[in-house]
Structure formats: structure tokens, C-alpha cells
Amino acid sequence: MQRTTSARGITALVAISAALLAPCTVAMAQAGDAVAASERGWFRGDRTALLVALGVVGIAIVIAIMRARAGHPVKIRRMPALEAVDEAIGRATEMGRPVFFIPGIQDMTDIQTVAGVTILGRVARTAAEYDAKLEVPTSRSIVMSAARDIVQAAHFEAGRPDTFDAGRINYITDEQFGYVAAVTGSMMREKPAACFYMGAFYAESLLFAENGNSIGAIQIAGTAEPSQLPFFVAACDYTLIGEEFFAASAYLSGERVQLGSIQGQDIGKMLAVGLIAVGVVVGTIGAVDPSGKVSAAFENLKSLIGG
């Protein structure tokens, strides 16, 4: 139902865009001057397109959340990486080995770290239920503090507050490769049966994943760093790619309202597809238009959207 509405909306958007193409040629040519003028005011005119896109996506997500709250069916595809969480922790319990959760190397100001620690809550709850030993080495003090709070809450939820050990959630160092040395050293000594890498990673991603691979651990990774995704895909058993990573906390919560927000993202995707289609059409016409007006409009459209 939601997808049908999205498809209709985007079809309408493309149709309206095509119909407005001719008169928009002049309007877009003037838009550059308008942007330059507004940059001098209280509002950042060069960011108008982003504000509009943010507004549209935001409204779409809020509508999707409201629909989910009203009882409309919410269907989300399976995520094998998250389905494997129980299996990985269960294996670690059976083998009597620890579980490592690495929340990246950025602070809580990075949304990836926030997404990572929300997933930690679910991993910690399962580990508490299974009585598995969960180790969380962190590279930022605030992340350590947040992780302790979340893991403690997970133990309470699992009805095992007595098994919570704050000593397993530690601050190592802010230094990137110092952190890598400490964590990989612990990996080689303690031989965890399951490793989770959820957060912002850079050059250390492959160092972690290859070490985990060499000790035969089940590895589940999630990040929104495009440059590190190939490394995780190559070395880990499961990888949450980009948006899947951000959808994970909503998926794991199982709450209708949160799942609704994931459907709202799909409307944003349809909008992006529509804009790409409009761009292709305008760009193609511009390439063959002898007057150059459509080409100028295309350039203005690009500068408006791309900044």
C-alpha cells in the first residue's frame, strides 16, 4: 500500500516536472541571481534545495510513522545480518568464548556511533539472556559511558542485572592505531567466537575484520563509510550496508512506529529516482537543443540541487 502510494506520488512528480519543463527554463535561469541575492540575507539561500529535500523527506517519514501508528500494515524485508545476531551469540555461548562489539572510532557526535550503540543494546540483551561474555572496547570516553548504560539496561531487561560487569566495557585510547593494536591483541589472546563491528570505521576496518577472520569468529559489520564497505564485505560473514545500518535499530526494536520511519525512507528514494530521471531528460534535451536555453536550465538545475 505504502509503496503504491509512493509510486503514484513519484509518477505524478515526474509528470508535473515534464509539464513544467518549458516555462521553468526562464525561471531556472533567473534562479541563480535569486540564490546569490538570498545568500546575503539571514537565510542560506545556497542551501534551499537541501532544505526542500529535507522537508519533503521529513514529511514523508512523519506521514509513514503516523500511518504505522494508525495501524496500517508495515512490511519490511528480512535482514540476514540481524537475523544472524542470535546465532552468533549462541555459538559464542556454546564455545565458551567471548563476544566482541566494536562501536567504531568516532564519538557520540557521529550518527554512525549512535546507530552502533543502539544495536549494542540488542546484542547485549541477547548476550545477557544466553549468559555470554560481552566485551566492548571503545575509543572514546563518552561512548564507553553510553555503552555501559545501554549494556546495564539490557541486563535489567533480560532479568539478569547481577551478571552486568562494567569492567568489560572499557576505554582504550583515542589514537586510531593504538586502539587497533589493543583490540586486535585482545582478539588474538581471547579468541572471541563472534565479532560485531558497528559504527564509523576507517583504515582500521580491514585490520579488525581480517584478525577476526583469522581466529574463525562469526563477524557481522555495519557502517556508512562507503570506502570501508568493500573491506567488510570481503572479510565478514554479514554486512549492513549504508541505510541498512541506520534501519537496524528500528528493525531490531520491532516497534511499528519505528518500522514506519523505514518505509518513509522509501518515499525519499523514489524522489531521488524521480529527480535523476528529470535530470537525465533535461540533460539529454539540453545536449541536442540548438538554442542552449534547456542546457542553461539544466546547469541551473544542477547548481540548485547540487549546491
Add this chain to the structure above:
Amino acid sequence: MLQRTIPIAILCLSGAIMVGAYFISSAQSWGETVTTWFNILAAVAFVLGAGNLIAMNLEKISSQRPGWGYAAITLVSFAFMLVVGLLKLGAVPNDKHPDIHLAGSYDTPASPFGWMYEYVMSPLTATMFALLAFYVASAAFRAFRAKNTESILLLGTAFIVLLAQTAAGMFLTGWIPEDSAFAFLRLDKIKAGIIEHVQTAGMRAIMIGIALGIAAMSLRLILGIDRSYLSKN
């Protein structure tokens, strides 16, 4: 009740200010203020982190857990750098205020702190980073096995790109004139095509998904829908 309400209120307010500061010129300083608050918080939390580091390593040494020797080295290094850095021992005197010891510069290789950083810390970091080359090789060896259609495509693409990066690429196809009708067969052209069109298109698709994911997650946090980062007890 308040333990959850107050953090959510702070998050909503901070989130709204950060979004507003991005679009409103006059509100830009508000965003900087919020960032400053976070930095103050992080500085306080750093004390907590350092305390944890000392406690954890002392516990490792006292219980002689595997690798306790590394814990001893960590503590000695930590104490040395802290003392030398805070007291600015051996700092290079400041030209304007040569009599004031604390005005001296501590981060040049001429001072003990700078020397340790330059000749101990940096080489250790570079060593860890250099290990990456070997891990890339082992990961590539596993990833490029021709197991199914997808992995064969990946292997073929990687082979072309890697070959084009080397002198062998130019040796094999460099003789094809760039202005000829067969210039598209040159390995450097094929590589450029793969990177500029195939890879860029894939990356942009992922980036669009990430941007939407961030927007949705931020909205869930700012509206207080996702509270899983908060303690429930």
C-alpha cells in the same frame, strides 16, 4: 521519568539548533555553542576514560592476566607522557617569554614530549598502518575466488582495474592510438570507464541511501521515537 525526559529534551533542542544553524546564517553561532558544550562534556568524560584505563590495566597486572606485560608498558608510557606533557618538561623556551617555563613549546621534536611523539608514537602508528597492505592481499585473495557468476564478474573487473594500474596495462594496450576507433579497448580507458561510470553510479546509490538513512534516524532521535540509546532503569 525525568531521567529519560531530560535527555530527550536536550537531544531535541540540540538537534533543532544544529539543523537551524545549518540553514540560518544568524543562528550559526548557536550551533558552534552546542559543539562547545559537547567539547566540555568530552573533556570531563576524558578524565573518566583515563581513570578507567588506569583501573583496567592495574587490574590486569595484579591478576597477571594474559598480556599483563603490555598493560605495564601502557601504564608507564601513559604516566610518562602525562607528566612530561602537563609539566612541559624540557619544553623549548618561548621567544617572547623565555623566562616563563610554561610558555614553552612542548610539541616539537626538540622537547621530550615531541620527541616521543615523533620517534616512538609515529613509527608505531605507521607500522600498524603498514600491516594493512598484507591484510588487503589476504582479503583480496578470498574475495576474488571465482565461486559464482557475481564473483567472476568481480574478479574480472578487479583484474582489469589492477592490470590497468600497472606498467603491464600500458604495455599490453598502450600501442592502440588514443584517437583511433579502437581506443576504447585500451586498458586505461576501460579502467576509467569502470571507475567513472560503474563504480561512481554504485557509490552514489549507496550515498543516497545513507543520506536518507541518516535523515530518518535523526528524525527518530529528535522526535524521541527511538530511545534505545537511553537506559530504561
